[in-house]
Amino acid sequence: MFKEFEKHLLNVQKPGRYVGGELNSVVKDKNDVDVRFAFCFPDTYEIGMSHLGMKILYSQFNARNDIWCERVFAPWIDAEKVMVENNIPLYALESHDPIKDFDFVGFTLQYELSYSNVLNMLKLAGIPLKTSDRKNWDTPVVVAGGPCACNPEPLADFIDIFFLGEGEEVDLEVIDLYKESRKNGISKAEFLKLAAQIEGVYVPSLYTVSYNEDGTVASVNAEDGVPSVIKKRIIKDLNTSFYPEKFVVPYVEIVHDRAVQEIFRGCIRGCRFCQAGYIYRPVREKSADVANKQANSLCETCGYEEVSLNSLSTSDYREIEDLLEQMLKWSEQSNISIALPSLRIDNFPKELLEKVQSVRKSSLTFAPEAGTQRLRDVINKNITEDEIISTCKMAFESGYTAVKLYFMLGLPTETNEDLEGMAKLAQKVVDLYYSNPARKKGKPVNVSISVATFVPKPFTPFEFEPQVTLDEIVKKQEHLLSSVTSKKISVSYHQSNISFLEGVFARGDRRLGAVLEKALEKGVKFDGWDECFKFDEWLNAFEECGIDATFYSSRKREYDEIMPWDHLDYGVTKKFLISENKLAHSEVTTKNCREQCAGCGATCFGEGVCYEKR
Amino acid sequence: MRSVRVFFEKKGDIKYISHLDLNRFMLKIIRMSKIPVWYSEGFNPHPYITFALPLSLGFESDYEIMDIRLDDDSFKNEEVYNSLKPLFPEGLKLFSCEDPVMKAGQVAYADYKIEFDSVPDCYMSGLEQLLNNDAIIAKKKTKKGTYKDIDLKEFVKSFSVNDNTLLITLSAGGSNNLNPKLILDTFSQRNEIETPYYKVTRTMLYNENMEKFK
Incomplete structure (x- = not known):
């Protein structure tokens, strides 16, 4: 089969993506293992190979002798065409075996726009799309996890098992149950019912959803003996949990080809638009000693020249200075640079900063998210204009000439004044640059405004909010553009149609399954890629299914509405989300977890920041 | 500072890895091997390697040649070989490490x-x-x-x-x-x-x- 594909490999772009065989990739004898797991990332090799979660689970599964976990990525359009034309089913990179013969096919759901690729990959694999067509053991168990599993309903028809929360423990528990179930000769249906008893496991086919006349959810009913509420899983102690000693080192250039060292999970900040800030609660840190040791091992075994610290907010890591001092001891002599994404440099020790190479190299980036302090209070983004200006001043004095500002457009309560605020802030930065008498003459400043369209997400205080309509987005973009008067300021924004579709699926329910299937028939895939996105086909699919997409995107939800994901428990309570929503509309901020507990509900996990000594 | 010439073959699936990608990969292997390579001076120091003749994507080769510049002249060819040998993946078989006889060009x-x-x-x-x-x-x-x-x-x-x-x-x-x-x-x-x-x-x-x- 692969031999057949090989004949065409030189006619596709970057064929190295389809052959495997990379350093540290794991090849086992299929006769020596009990469980074969196809770990599918529903996007290209370059994107999937940069993803930390996949690296962790791949190594962890393969550390067990009885499991062989292999990697699968979505073939790019040209390779897919060749595969379809020559009847080559989707295969796993390590063995080149078709994944339809595996025990498990698992997807990681990192963004809603990859849902069409999930379905397309099942199709390319020759696996029936629907759970209801995979009732016997002759088809793999199809599982999925990742952040989007917090509202998995649009994929409920297609996925047998969703893993809620962090996968390191629950995935293996399900694999063990599978082994036992196969040994005992029980049916797949019985296996799924047993799996549903495991905390963090959601088997959507065991739940029936009924709807009100107005289209909202009336109730979600679990089958007898199945938990009515499913709670997410967390790893309690990051110091003792599994972390890979080596990564698969790709030959072809990927998005982030570097060692990645996780330093903590969760975020203390509670920015009200940010899903990650809520669904990964509570904050749990890894000690500097452990992080340093792991980072060092990764660099030694993979030959990387850069190591990046991974978390939602580097500055909030309490041991950051200790960790950097430990890491610099070996990184400097090996010419390895340390990347510190999302570091706030305003009150960071200057000597340490200067030692960390990459901070000097990268351009200066801020994410004020909103143009005025009023709106920043609404979204609970605790960065002030003074902080931005004082940091820029520092940066300009040390020779920087470029500043990036990230904003969101279409936030709840946003007015034209807030849009103008973005332009004004950028202008202030420009003016600041020219007020510096020591600036390099003849070198103009470049301030770029990058605008993302706000998409309301489940498990955030804005889950009740309407998303701005397509027309409004365009108007707002135009208003922003007209507010920018300097040529030193550039503005870029995303395709609004893509944000619209993301909004629909983020808060969608099971009825969207039909739309996904219909759209797949029309050839949609790679929706996150501008060059592949077929908005018209999506609109046709919605229309043919008789579904109004704006019901999901631009409808305001009442506080007492049953959300399609309300039977999933991520610790954070709906009561808390409602109170945060009210505070947002009163423009009142909420303190971060370390300043004062806001009572979000994540204490129920018994770990992390909720129990730190203060 | 001296150069060591590394002889190897490129066979099998790795032929789908382009010359540029192989070049980047070799830099990683060299880092892992900890052989005392010479680092270029400047803002972004990197080891200095040269290939005798780039190989087209999709071609296999019985006779590939890469020169590595060493910082420590006392480090022997044999030591280079022993350091690199276990790191060369399937498809890249390391034959020997020698003093260059002819010029790369x-x-x-x-x-x-x-x-x-x-x-x-x-x-x-x-x-x-x-x-x-x-x-x-x-x-x-x-x-x-x-x-x-x-x-x-x-x-x-x-x-x-x-x-x-x-x-x-x-x-x-x-x-x-x-x-x-x-x-x-x-x-x-x-x-x-x-x-x-x-x-x-x-x-x-x-x-x-x-x-x-x-």
Whole structure:
């Protein structure tokens, strides 16, 4: 089969993506293992190979002798065409075996726009799309996890098992149950019912959803003996949990080809638009000693020249200075640079900063998210204009000439004044640059405004909010553009149609399954890629299914509405989300977890920041 | 500071890894091996490596050569070999590490073995006929993206055809290089046929006196 594909490999772009065989990739004898797991990332090799979660689970599964976990990525359009034309089913990179013969096919759901690729990959694999067509053991168990599993309903028809929360423990528990179930000769249906008893496991086919006349959810009913509420899983102690000693080192250039060292999970900040800030609660840190040791091992075994610290907010890591001092001891002599994404440099020790190479190299980036302090209070983004200006001043004095500002457009309560605020802030930065008498003459400043369209997400205080309509987005973009008067300021924004579709699926329910299937028939895939996105086909699919997409995107939800994901428990309570929503509309901020507990509900996990000594 | 010449083969699936990607990968292996390489000075220090002759994507090779610049002259070739050997992945087999004899720029010819999967005899005889011409004028893409006429025959040092295999020695190197694919493409174009599936192995490199490149 692969031999057949090989004949065409030189006619596709970057064929190295389809052959495997990379350093540290794991090849086992299929006769020596009990469980074969196809770990599918529903996007290209370059994107999937940069993803930390996949690296962790791949190594962890393969550390067990009885499991062989292999990697699968979505073939790019040209390779897919060749595969379809020559009847080559989707295969796993390590063995080149078709994944339809595996025990498990698992997807990681990192963004809603990859849902069409999930379905397309099942199709390319020759696996029936629907759970209801995979009732016997002759088809793999199809599982999925990742952040989007917090509202998995649009994929409920297609996925047998969703893993809620962090996968390191629950995935293996399900694999063990599978082994036992196969040994005992029980049916797949019985296996799924047993799996549903495991905390963090959601088997959507065991739940029936009924709807009100107005289209909202009336109730979600679990089958007898199945938990009515499913709670997410967390790893309690990051110091003792599994972390890979080596990564698969790709030959072809990927998005982030570097060692990645996780330093903590969760975020203390509670920015009200940010899903990650809520669904990964509570904050749990890894000690500097452990992080340093792991980072060092990764660099030694993979030959990387850069190591990046991974978390939602580097500055909030309490041991950051200790960790950097430990890491610099070996990184400097090996010419390895340390990347510190999302570091706030305003009150960071200057000597340490200067030692960390990459901070000097990268351009200066801020994410004020909103143009005025009023709106920043609404979204609970605790960065002030003074902080931005004082940091820029520092940066300009040390020779920087470029500043990036990230904003969101279409936030709840946003007015034209807030849009103008973005332009004004950028202008202030420009003016600041020219007020510096020591600036390099003849070198103009470049301030770029990058605008993302706000998409309301489940498990955030804005889950009740309407998303701005397509027309409004365009108007707002135009208003922003007209507010920018300097040529030193550039503005870029995303395709609004893509944000619209993301909004629909983020808060969608099971009825969207039909739309996904219909759209797949029309050839949609790679929706996150501008060059592949077929908005018209999506609109046709919605229309043919008789579904109004704006019901999901631009409808305001009442506080007492049953959300399609309300039977999933991520610790954070709906009561808390409602109170945060009210505070947002009163423009009142909420303190971060370390300043004062806001009572979000994540204490129920018994770990992390909720129990730190203060 | 001195250079060590590393000899290896590139076989199997790794042929789908481009020259640039292989170059980046070698830098990683060298970092892992901890051999005392010389780092370039400047803002972004990196080890200094050179390949004798880049290999086209999809070609296998029996005889690949990479030079590494060492910082520590007392570090022996044997030590380089022992450090690199366990790190070379499947498909990249390390043969030896030696002192360079010739200068890297002195590559002038290369042997290629071109094996066809299954082709009719007339294909092979046609190819032989083409190569026996006094001149083979073909269009070659220039670096600017335009096409110019060149005589392929000027690049062909020698060749032989046996069964489904073409063995051919072509000019190679920085200034006067011919990719054997161009010969096959020209043959297909002239006869208005599709090029059958074939495998290319570069089997040897030579200097201008046809001495084995060492």
